[in-house]
Amino acid sequence: MSAASLLSALISASPGASLGGSLGAPSAWRGAAAAAVVEADISIDWVTLSPVAIVLGAAVLSTLVEAVGARRSRDGVAVQPAFLRIVQVGIALLAVAAAGLMALRLALHVDEATSLNANGAVTIDPMTLYLQLAIAACALLGLLVIADRTVQGEDAFAPQAAAVPGSDYESQARRRGMTQTDVYPLVQFATGGMMLFPAAGDLITLFVALEVLSLPLYLLSGMARHRRLLSQEASLKYFLLGAFGSAFFLFGAAWVYGATGALRLTDIAAAAALPSGLDPLLVVGLVLILVGLFFKVGAVPFHSWTPDVYQGAPTPITGFMAACTKIAAFGALLRIIYAVGPGLSWDLKPVLWTVAILTMVVGTVVGLVQKDVKRLLAYSAIAHAGFILTGVAALSSDGLSGSLFYLFTYGVATVGGFGVIALVREVDSQGHMRGEATGLDQWRGLGRRSPVLAGTFALFLLSFAGIPLTSGFVAKFAVFQAAFGAGAAALAIVGLACSAAAAFFYARVIVAMFFEPAADDQTAEFETLADGIGSAGVGIRTLGLNQIAVAMSLAFTLVLGVAPGWFLNFTRGLSQLIS
Amino acid sequence: MSVTAYLLLASVIFVIGATTVLVRRNSIVVFMGIELMLNAANLAFLAFARMWGNVEGQLAAFFVMVVAAAEVVVGLAIIVSLFRTRRTVSVDDENLLRH
Numbered sequence: 001m002s003a004a005s006l007l008s009a010l011i012s013a014s015p016g017a018s019l020g021g022s023l024g025a026p027s028a029w030r031g032a033a034a035a036a037v038v039e040a041d042i043s044i045d046w047v048t049l050s051p052v053a054i055v056l057g058a059a060v061l062s063t064l065v066e067a068v069g070a071r072r073s074r075d076g077v078a079v080q081p082a083f084l085r086i087v088q089v090g091i092a093l094l095a096v097a098a099a100g101l102m103a104l105r106l107a108l109h110v111d112e113a114t115s116l117n118a119n120g121a122v123t124i125d126p127m128t129l130y131l132q133l134a135i136a137a138c139a140l141l142g143l144l145v146i147a148d149r150t151v152q153g154e155d156a157f158a159p160q161a162a163a164v165p166g167s168d169y170e171s172q173a174r175r176r177g178m179t180q181t182d183v184y185p186l187v188q189f190a191t192g193g194m195m196l197f198p199a200a201g202d203l204i205t206l207f208v209a210l211e212v213l214s215l216p217l218y219l220l221s222g223m224a225r226h227r228r229l230l231s232q233e234a235s236l237k238y239f240l241l242g243a244f245g246s247a248f249f250l251f252g253a254a255w256v257y258g259a260t261g262a263l264r265l266t267d268i269a270a271a272a273a274l275p276s277g278l279d280p281l282l283v284v285g286l287v288l289i290l291v292g293l294f295f296k297v298g299a300v301p302f303h304s305w306t307p308d309v310y311q312g313a314p315t316p317i318t319g320f321m322a323a324c325t326k327i328a329a330f331g332a333l334l335r336i337i338y339a340v341g342p343g344l345s346w347d348l349k350p351v352l353w354t355v356a357i358l359t360m361v362v363g364t365v366v367g368l369v370q371k372d373v374k375r376l377l378a379y380s381a382i383a384h385a386g387f388i389l390t391g392v393a394a395l396s397s398d399g400l401s402g403s404l405f406y407l408f409t410y411g412v413a414t415v416g417g418f419g420v421i422a423l424v425r426e427v428d429s430q431g432h433m434r435g436e437a438t439g440l441d442q443w444r445g446l447g448r449r450s451p452v453l454a455g456t457f458a459l460f461l462l463s464f465a466g467i468p469l470t471s472g473f474v475a476k477f478a479v480f481q482a483a484f485g486a487g488a489a490a491l492a493i494v495g496l497a498c499s500a501a502a503a504f505f506y507a508r509v510i511v512a513m514f515f516e517p518a519a520d521d522q523t524a525e526f527e528t529l530a531d532g533i534g535s536a537g538v539g540i541r542t543l544g545l546n547q548i549a550v551a552m553s554l555a556f557t558l559v560l561g562v563a564p565g566w567f568l569n570f571t572r573g574l575s576q577l578i579s
Numbered sequence: 580m581s582v583t584a585y586l587l588l589a590s591v592i593f594v595i596g597a598t599t600v601l602v603r604r605n606s607i608v609v610f611m612g613i614e615l616m617l618n619a620a621n622l623a624f625l626a627f628a629r630m631w632g633n634v635e636g637q638l639a640a641f642f643v644m645v646v647a648a649a650e651v652v653v654g655l656a657i658i659v660s661l662f663r664t665r666r667t668v669s670v671d672d673e674n675l676l677r678h
Contacts, residue, residue, distance in 0.1 A: 164663045204642050211646045215653045222657060232661045239657050240609055240670070243650055244600050247616035250643060251593055254623035254636075258586075261631035263639060 045117050048106060048124040051099040051132045052195045058095030059188035062088055066182055080178060088184040089147045096143060096191055100136030103129050103195075116201055120264045123201040123335070126574040130404060131198040131331040135324050138411040139191040142320030144549035145419045146187060148542050149179075150433055156314040156422060157183055157223045158231075165228040180223060186216035187320065194324050198331025202264040203253040203289075206332060210249065210296070213328060214242050217321050221313035226435030234312025241305040242295065249292025255285030256340075265339040272343045283347045289336060290351060296329035297385045300358040310378035315436055316546075318374065319418025322381055323411035330388055330407055334400065337392065345395055352393035356491055360386030360498040367505050373421055373438045376505060377414075380464055383502055384410055390495050391479030394486035401575035402478035405568060409463070409471035409560055416553025417460040419546050420453055424537040437537025443509065445518030450539030454513045456554055461506040463557045466499050471560035478568065585626035593619035606658050606668045610651075617647045 046053065069084040107129035115124050149155040159178040163170035193213030200206035222235025257263055259282035260271035272282055291302065298306040310318050337348065363383030370376040388410070391403035424446065426434040437443070447454040463472035476499060483492035518536045560567055592615055599612025621640045628636025662668050 162660060164660075204639050207639075208642060208646060211650065215649060218653055218657060222660065229664060232657070232664060235657050236606060236661055236670075239654055240600070240606065240613070243610075243613045243654065244597075244616075247593075247596070247613055247620065250617060250620040251623065253639070254589075254620045254627065257624060257636055257639065258627035258630070261627075261633060261635075263635045 043117075043119055045115075045124075048115065048117055049122060051103040051106070051129075051136065052122075052192055052199065054099045054102065055095050055136075055188055055195060056192035058091050059185050059192055062091050062185035062188055065091070066185060069181075080181065085179055085181050088181045089143075092143050092184040092188055093140065093147070095188060096136055096140050099191075099195065100133055100140060103132040103136060107133060116266070118201075120201045120266065121205045122196070122199050123265070124199065126577045127331070127334065127400075127404070128199040130571070130574050131327060131407075132195045134408040134411060135191065135194050135327050137408075138323040138327065138415055139187070139194070139320065141412065141415040141419075141549040141553055142316065142323060143184075143187060144545040145316040145319055145415065145422060146183065148316070148422075148544070148546035148549075151541050151543070152433065153177055154225065154433065155179055156225055156316050158225050158228060161219075161223045165232075183220065183223065186220050190216040190220070190320075191324065194328035197328040198335055200332065200335070201266070203256065203268075204263055206336075207246070207250060207253060210246055210292070210332075213325065214246065214296075217317075217325070218242060220317045221309055221321070223317070224312070224314040224435075227312075230312040231314065232312075234309045237305050238309040238313075245292050245295025245302065247292075248288050248295070252285045252288025252290075252292065255281050255288065257285075259285060265335070269340050269343070272340055283344060286336070286340065286344065286348065287351055290333070290348070293329055293333045293336070294355060297326055297333065297388075298382050299355050299385050299389060300362040300382065301355075303359070303362070303382050303385075306382055307375050307378040310381065311372060311374045311438070315374065315418050315422040319415045319422075322377075322418065323414040326381070326385065326388075326414075327407045327411050330392070330403065334392060334403065337395070338400070349393065349395070352389065352395075353488070353491060356386050356389035356393050357494050358386075359383070359389060360495055364498040364502045367502065370505070371440050373440060373443060373509065374418075374436075375438075376440070376509070377417060377421075377464075380502065380506075381414070383498060384464070387476060387479055387495055387499070390483045390488070390491045393491060394479075394482045394488050396482060396486040397572075397575045398482035398485055399479065401568070401571040402475070402482040404571045404574065405478050405564075406475035409475045409557065412553045412556045413460050413463045413472065416550045416557065417457065417464070419550040419553065420457040420460065423453060423539050423542065423546060423550075424450070425540045426536075427538055427540075433540055440509065440512055442537040444512045444516040444536070446512075446537060446539075447514035449518070449536070453539040456550060458510045458513065459554060460557065461509055463561065465503040465506040467503075469558070469561045471557045471564065474561060474564040474568070582626050582630045586623060589619045589623040589626065592616075592622065604669050606661075606670050609670060610654050610658070614647060614651075617643060 065084070065087055069087070070080055106124070107126065110126050110129060116122070117124050146156070157180045158170075159173040159180065160170060161180050163173055190213050193209050193211070193216075196205065196209035197213055200209050218235055218239040221238050222232045224231035253263070256268060259278040260268045262268050262271060295302040310322065313321065360383055363379050363381075363386055367376060367379030367383060370379060388403050388406050391399045391406060393399070394402075421436055421438065424437050424443070426437045426442070428434060459470065463470035466472045466476040476495075480492040480495055483489070483495070596612045596615030596619060599615065600609050603609055603612065621643050624636040624639045624643070628634065658668055
């Protein structure tokens with residue numbers, strides 16, 4: 001069908017028809033809209049909305065604290081009272097923990113499959129609550145890593161992110177021990193957006209949540225204390241490509257609206273179930289929406305930002321973002337596919353299959369040749385997005401529960417993995433701490449210098465690789481089994497092959513840490529330091545928040561690997577409630 | 580004029596915006612391309628709202644405008660801080676991050 005005939009079909013099929021229609025319409029709208037507002041704004045249920053509301057409310061509070069707390073000294077450099085950071089960290093941790101507990105409470109007492117809130121703008125169902133709980137848990141772990149600082153009082157963020165790298169202003173700020181406490185409100189806004197994202201019940205909410213989670217992350221990725229040029233570059237790339245992705249999302253939303261006359265997902269699903277002349281429009285719109293979401297999860301061919309941003313962003317932010325964005329964006333993807341998809345699964349299946357296979361293959365193959373630990377985990381994240389998409393593309397109840405299980409276990413292990421990377425630093429000859437030692441060469445012999453750190457990281461890598469007795473194995477097993485069960489055997493076979501190949505690059509890191517000697521003797525390394533090549537990485541001493549987060553992630557990873565039964569049944573129960 | 584014309588215009592603007600993002604090298608121009616894409620979506624929303632005779636599309640357009648404004652704030656902040664460091668806004672010069 002040509003575009004012109006499609007559009008004319010569209011116009012004849014529409015009820016309100018042409019733009020030359022009656023002039024009386026606008027005033028009729030106004031009356032109807034006013035009446036709708038009077039009836040409408042009553043039905044907000046704050047209890048089920050509370051996980052999101054708590055985090056966003058606390059974020060506003062943090063912003064106010066930030067505005068009131070910072071002072072300016074006579075020479076123009078801001079000075080901070082010492083308690084500001086503690087207050088901000090406290091608000092952030094409390095808010096996210098409270099939101100998580102609220103989501104848990106609601107999840108345990110959920111008595112109906114789905115309830116619409118705020119006139120359908122928000123959907124509260126078991127999947128929403130589970131994902132909100134998972135996001136809150138990962139954000140809490142991520143916040144511990146973010147809030148940690150070395151014993152010298154340096155955190156992972158630039159003392160003043162607005163200062164030009166290498167300028168006087170920056171060195172003054174550094175000397176005064178400034179910290180960029182704006183990080184905490186930004187993280188809270190991002191977390192709030194992430195928790196709203198999988199809960200969205202209409203396309204506007206979905207779009208607003210997408211931006212609320214993305215905009216703070218663009219800024220946060222540009223705030224690294226060390227290697228600031230890389231960090232700013234990562235920020236720009238993330239921003240331009242992220243905004244490009246959300247423009248696709250939005251244009252898709254417009255076409256879906258055009259095809260169905262509705263923005264609410266339930267109405268779209270109802271309209272999609274009836275055959276009409278507008279189905280091609282609907283499919284085009286949905287595919288564009290999926291493109292926007294694929295950008296966010298880092299699926300091939302929309303993954304090009306992932307390695308750069310993961311490498312350039314401050315490591316604690318990378319961990320937070322990698323875990324929570326993935327959970328939130330896959331949550332939204334599942335919501336769209338299961339709300340609108342059933343009638344259109346024949347149209348969406350080829351898209352999902354192609355993207356899943358490409359994502360697994362590209363993530364694995366390019367990951368094999370990486371020489372930087374953060375970049376390597378970025379490609380691993382891409383491959384994992386492919387594995388999760390396998391569960392999504394299965395389009396079955398098992399696939400849904402497998403994906404939900406996978407998202408949580410992957411998120412927790414990711415925060416832990418990047419937490420370890422944040423602890424392995426270069427140290428110069430005076431014993432001063434420098435940036436993270438992310439080169440794979442610098443990790444050689446880490447098993448001898450910092451055995452506990454290296455051992456922990458090895459366990460996370462084994463979980464990513466899907467070795468039995470770690471949660472990664474159970475998760476992979478769940479999604480591949482679902483794919484086999486749903487007649488997507490080809491996907492599962494590609495997935496198995498890719499995870500076997502990916503095991504090589506995880507093993508390469510483990511071999512480097514434990515079985516290869518450190519680069520050279522100490523003096524030689526410090527000479528190379530000036531050239532920016534860097535010394536061997538060592539584990540550093542910090543306040544201990546990061547170590548707590550890593551230990552908790554490790555505990556989750558091992559417990560869910562050894563005894564996954566209860567948790568698997570939990571996600572299975574959820575998915576049966578939904579589908 | 581019928582809805583078709585508006586939709587064609589929206590599609591053309593969207594494609595121009597997307598091409599700008601992919602082809603141009605100045606990050607501010609790239610950013611303008613993104614804004615064009617958002618406005619194309621707005622035009623489509625409005626045309627469809629007129630076609631269906633309901634207000635949801637107009638509502639969506641308002642939200643998009645607000646979000647686009649927020650995006651401008653963040654985007655220009657990032658571009659300006661990068662410019663102050665490097666004295667350039669070309670996306671080709673941002674190439675420290677390679678494998």
